[in-house]
Amino acid sequence: MELERLLSMKGGKGEASYANNSQAQAIHARSMLHLLKETLDRVQLNFNHDVPFVVVDLGCSCGSNTIYVVDVIVKHVIKRYEALGFELPEFSVFFSDLPSNDFNTLFQLLPPPVLANNNYGVSMEECLASDNHRSYFAAGVPGSFYRRLFPARSIDVFHSAFSLHWLSQVPESVVDKRSSAYNKGRVFIHGASERTAHAYRKQFQTDLAAFLTSRSQEMKPGGSMFLVCLGRTSVDPTDQGGAGLLFGTHFQDAWDDLVQQGMISSEKRDSFNIPVYAPSLQDFKEVVEADGSFAINKLEVFKGGSPLVVNQPDDAAEIGRALANSCRSVSGVLVDAHIGDKLGDKLFLTVEQRATVHAKELLEQLQFFHIVASLSLA
Numbered sequence: 001m002e003l004e005r006l007l008s009m010k011g012g013k014g015e016a017s018y019a020n021n022s023q024a025q026a027i028h029a030r031s032m033l034h035l036l037k038e039t040l041d042r043v044q045l046n047f048n049h050d051v052p053f054v055v056v057d058l059g060c061s062c063g064s065n066t067i068y069v070v071d072v073i074v075k076h077v078i079k080r081y082e083a084l085g086f087e088l089p090e091f092s093v094f095f096s097d098l099p100s101n102d103f104n105t106l107f108q109l110l111p112p113p114v115l116a117n118n119n120y121g122v123s124m125e126e127c128l129a130s131d132n133h134r135s136y137f138a139a140g141v142p143g144s145f146y147r148r149l150f151p152a153r154s155i156d157v158f159h160s161a162f163s164l165h166w167l168s169q170v171p172e173s174v175v176d177k178r179s180s181a182y183n184k185g186r187v188f189i190h191g192a193s194e195r196t197a198h199a200y201r202k203q204f205q206t207d208l209a210a211f212l213t214s215r216s217q218e219m220k221p222g223g224s225m226f227l228v229c230l231g232r233t234s235v236d237p238t239d240q241g242g243a244g245l246l247f248g249t250h251f252q253d254a255w256d257d258l259v260q261q262g263m264i265s266s267e268k269r270d271s272f273n274i275p276v277y278a279p280s281l282q283d284f285k286e287v288v289e290a291d292g293s294f295a296i297n298k299l300e301v302f303k304g305g306s307p308l309v310v311n312q313p314d315d316a317a318e319i320g321r322a323l324a325n326s327c328r329s330v331s332g333v334l335v336d337a338h339i340g341d342k343l344g345d346k347l348f349l350t351v352e353q354r355a356t357v358h359a360k361e362l363l364e365q366l367q368f369f370h371i372v373a374s375l376s377l378a
Helices: 002-006 023-031 033-040 065-084 103-109 124-129 194-218 241-247 250-260 266-270 281-291 316-339 341-357 359-365
Strands: 053-058 091-097 137-142 155-161 219-231 294-305 368-377
Touching (some): 033 294, 033 368, 065 155, 091 103, 155 194, 194 294, 219 241, 219 294, 241 316, 281 368, 316 359
Parallel strands (some): 053 155, 091 137
């Protein structure tokens, strides 16, 4: 519950905000649109136009990526209705994330509505032709997607991208000094002991099972779900791939620097862990099959590319800043809550300095892989 209260991507529109540091996610999402549309083609359409078609984005965060993807989903479904010659329903979209998410920034980015109904007097053709407007009703839903968020049998499409690798909590044994899974000296699973890795994996399995159970109750018969989360190609869970390089190298070293400089104690460092687990394909598949609520249409590892988007690949300082801002945009809220804003500033400045020195190596080696899953109710 403590993590649920605190966790969010960095809000606002500043340099280290998620809104300004999610270009890589946007690129990766666009590269998977053909897979998303394959999932949408499986959704059973309701031809009673009085019943709205309902879309949910889980883990929407506060940038424009969620708005872009939702627009793709709605327009693709509209084209399916039109191809069959059926009257269009109204569309309802729920943007969902944890309560601490910066919904205000997200809602400020939403285009104004242009809805095809008698009150507005606007045709659907005009609506679709207007790129700067939206053809759906929008609402925010705060809460953890590891439990129920919506009424039973109410949702046609669930979409979630770059969120399910976030755990509901740091496994208790990982920060318990008495436990054999205690992650002493580290702030992430990458490079940790086998017992630590097992604790992270078990937490991921528990969380994903809870996620699937909740969605299976909320989804309409004939509905589908498209999920993307950080993944790994290694069978070894202590090798977290791109996430490991992001949080297990310069970020880890920066924490060690604060300890060595006497700014924080080693115990303070060891009581902080990034609650992220990049599963293997097998990790993910085992949970889906054990749950049994969903049929797997597609499940694969997708090469996403680098999380660093820079204008000058030869500018080491820009690369260092990009890595530090990327780290801060997703973990800064947790870091600041743990050690305070001033030490947080020092930590991420150290990350930037270290990353600048290793800029060429980072650009060459930092590579994200994603688990992509298309699921339908069994």
